[in-house]
Amino acid sequence: MRWRFHTDLTPDDITPREVFVNRRRFIAAGGALLTFAGMPRKPFAASRSDVLKDTPTRYEDATSYTNFIEFGNGKSVASRRAGALTIKPWHVRIDGLVDNPGEFSLAELVREMPQEERLYRFRCVEGWAMVVPWRGFMLADLLKKAGVKPEAKYAAFETLLRPSEMPGQKSPLYKWPYREGLRLDEAMHPLTLMATGMYGRPLPKQNGAPIRLVVPWKYGFKSIKSVVRITLTDKQPPTTWNMLAPDEYGFYANVNPHVDHPRWSQATERLLGSGLFAGNTPTRMFNGYEKEVARLYEGMDLRKYF
Numbered sequence: 001m002r003w004r005f006h007t008d009l010t011p012d013d014i015t016p017r018e019v020f021v022n023r024r025r026f027i028a029a030g031g032a033l034l035t036f037a038g039m040p041r042k043p044f045a046a047s048r049s050d051v052l053k054d055t056p057t058r059y060e061d062a063t064s065y066t067n068f069i070e071f072g073n074g075k076s077v078a079s080r081r082a083g084a085l086t087i088k089p090w091h092v093r094i095d096g097l098v099d100n101p102g103e104f105s106l107a108e109l110v111r112e113m114p115q116e117e118r119l120y121r122f123r124c125v126e127g128w129a130m131v132v133p134w135r136g137f138m139l140a141d142l143l144k145k146a147g148v149k150p151e152a153k154y155a156a157f158e159t160l161l162r163p164s165e166m167p168g169q170k171s172p173l174y175k176w177p178y179r180e181g182l183r184l185d186e187a188m189h190p191l192t193l194m195a196t197g198m199y200g201r202p203l204p205k206q207n208g209a210p211i212r213l214v215v216p217w218k219y220g221f222k223s224i225k226s227v228v229r230i231t232l233t234d235k236q237p238p239t240t241w242n243m244l245a246p247d248e249y250g251f252y253a254n255v256n257p258h259v260d261h262p263r264w265s266q267a268t269e270r271l272l273g274s275g276l277f278a279g280n281t282p283t284r285m286f287n288g289y290e291k292e293v294a295r296l297y298e299g300m301d302l303r304k305y306f
């Protein structure tokens with residue numbers, strides 16, 4: 001199957017870091033109406049929060065308020081503890097139903113895969129959201145290089161297992177390593193990124209250095225950090241949050257304002273760092289990527305496959 005790449009991102013969105021920095025200053029000065037070059041200007045009536053949804057979150061916020069249970073629970077834990085993680089050397093193993101299984105060094109991946117900058121909205125299942133300029137490559141390109149066999153139907157991902165440097169991995173609550181999975185068409189979708197950087201810099205350790213998955217239309221827990229293994233399989237793989245609480249966290253985990261979490265509403269979200277004025281803003285179907293991904297789920301009951 002071939003996907004036409006149609007998205008609201010244009011090459012103009014590939015914005016150098018100096019521009020983010022300037023934009024941040026501009027916003028701090030109250031100039032929140034600034035939008036990306038090449039993007040349609042928001043109608044005058046757009047609320048401040050709508051505008052912020054397309055403005056990069058402050059680097060300081062995106063790197064200090066994180067979820068990374070390998071380092072413990074609590075949003076600031078990883079930014080304090082992740083410095084201890086050894087990320088050189090780093091290899092990603094690709095195995096299972098592929099023609100060319102093997103290990104790729106991070107350096108090889110960065111050198112050989114076409115790197116791009118992508119500005120994506122990011123929505124955690126807990127209700128907070130941010131906007132991040134990632135750098136990375138399409139997972140599809142890596143999978144094509146590995147040669148996906150026709151029997152493969154899913155891609156499974158694993159995070160590094162290293163309890164000596166990741167103290168959260170001593171917790172018996174979870175089955176380590178952290179695992180995630182995508183259906184093959186989701187994995188091959190051009191929006192699905194393997195990120196190696198953000199804000200024009202290498203990925204900070206607390207955000208999943210040196211390489212993580214980013215699937216912008218799904219809840220953040222699908223975007224597995226510090227990936228060491230990708231396995232192509234013919235069966236839906238077990239995934240960390242789904243194994244822990246299957247009634248609360250589905251395998252698909254598509255952002256959906258109409259399907260609430262059993263313990264809270266998903267109708268609205270709160271932008272990181274947007275402060276009191278932005279308040280809660282409406283959640284968008286597929287996190288605003290409906291045009292790009294809705295066809296993947298045609299005919300599926302999204303309440304059942306949440």
Ligand SMILES: Nc1nc2c(c(=O)[nH]1)N[C@H]1C(S)=C(S)[C@@H](COP(=O)(O)O)O[C@H]1N2
Nearest residue numbers: 066067068069124159178220221223224225
């Ligand atoms: N290995 C691993 N990956 C993970 C997590 C985690 O705890 N461990 N947390 C997930 C959750 S719940 C979210 S919201 C995002 C957070 O990414 P960020 O900290 O870069 O914002 O990472 C996801 N990937």
Ligand SMILES: [Mo]
Nearest residue numbers: 124125220221
């Ligand atoms: Mo999350």
